[in-house]
Amino acid sequence: xxxxxxxxxxxxxxxxxxxxxxxxxxxxxxxxxxxxxxxxxxxxxxxxxxxxxxxxxxxxxxxxxxxxxxxxxxxxxxxxxxxxxxxxxxxxxxxxxxxxxxxxxxxxxxxxxxxxxxxxxxxxxxxxxxxxxxxxxxxxxxxxxxxxxxxxxxxxxxxxxxxxxxxxxxxxxxxx
Amino acid sequence: xxxxxxxxxxxxxxxxxxxxxxxxxxxxxxxxxxxxxxxxxxxxxxxxxxxxxxxxxxxxxxxxxxxxxxxxxxxxxxxxxxxxxxxxxxxxxxxxxxxxxxx
Numbered sequence: 001x002x003x004x005x006x007x008x009x010x011x012x013x014x015x016x017x018x019x020x021x022x023x024x025x026x027x028x029x030x031x032x033x034x035x036x037x038x039x040x041x042x043x044x045x046x047x048x049x050x051x052x053x054x055x056x057x058x059x060x061x062x063x064x065x066x067x068x069x070x071x072x073x074x075x076x077x078x079x080x081x082x083x084x085x086x087x088x089x090x091x092x093x094x095x096x097x098x099x100x101x102x103x104x105x106x107x108x109x110x111x112x113x114x115x116x117x118x119x120x121x122x123x124x125x126x127x128x129x130x131x132x133x134x135x136x137x138x139x140x141x142x143x144x145x146x147x148x149x150x151x152x153x154x155x156x157x158x159x160x161x162x163x164x165x166x167x168x169x170x171x172x173x174x175x176x
Numbered sequence: 177x178x179x180x181x182x183x184x185x186x187x188x189x190x191x192x193x194x195x196x197x198x199x200x201x202x203x204x205x206x207x208x209x210x211x212x213x214x215x216x217x218x219x220x221x222x223x224x225x226x227x228x229x230x231x232x233x234x235x236x237x238x239x240x241x242x243x244x245x246x247x248x249x250x251x252x253x254x255x256x257x258x259x260x261x262x263x264x265x266x267x268x269x270x271x272x273x274x275x276x277x278x279x
Contacts (some may be wrong), residue, residue, distance in 0.1 A: 025220075029216075031242065032201055036202075049217070050215070050216045050217040050220075052217075059217065060220070062221070062225070063225035063228055
């Protein structure tokens with residue numbers, strides 16, 4: 001690996017650090033590599049002396065009491081959640097695609113059921129969120145917190161509605 | 177050598193070195209390599225940790241060749257740590273030797 005590639009990847013691994021800190025580290029390492037090259041080492045050899053980038057970054061972050069494993073775990077949880085949602089969306093759309101053609105009444109009633117259950121879920125979520133988060137927010141931020149919460153709920157509802165409309169359009173397209 | 181142990185000894189050597197004279201990273205790596213093989217990937221994170229834990233402090237000094245270098249200097253806190261380290265090391269060293277001689 002050459003110097004610029006090494007420094008680039010290291011910088012990416014240290015994203016969590018403040019920009020000044022990161023620059024300080026990168027500058028110091030860059031200068032060190034330059035000095036090694038002056039001494040007669042090749043760029044690759046000088047970079048190799050820093051060892052594996054992941055281990056290096058883990059060591060550096062440990063100096064800031066940042067546990068990169070926990071960070072990775074957090075990243076994994078987010079990835080898993082996103083994947084699960086994607087799978088769910090896919091299975092719903094697969095189900096709709098697999099609906100038998102020509103049974104207009106059947107399709108429409110299924111849409112109706114999906115529609116109702118969607119709003120059921122949204123409503124239940126909203127009540128739960130409002131109860132839990134609303135109390136905390138109104139305690140912390142007063143009326144403003146409740147305002148933010150209401151706006152968020154409205155946005156989520158609109159989003160759900162858009163998804164539902166998409167599905168409905170999809171089903172009707174299939175029927176034509 | 178056990179990594180944890182090596183790191184402890186390394187920290188002591190760094191403290192000794194910068195207690196004599198302020199050093200920049202490259203100098204430290206060169207000097208410590210005379211004692212045992214030590215990688216940049218070990219030294220620099222160690223220096224970072226020691227700085228964050230206030231055993232040493234850093235400042236920039238202009239150099240004739242190229243950009244300013246980051247120097248490491250020992251703090252009062254670092255000197256205290258070094259004194260403790262030395263005491264521990266000597267006890268450890270004596271005990272190991274005694275153990276070996278008694279065989």
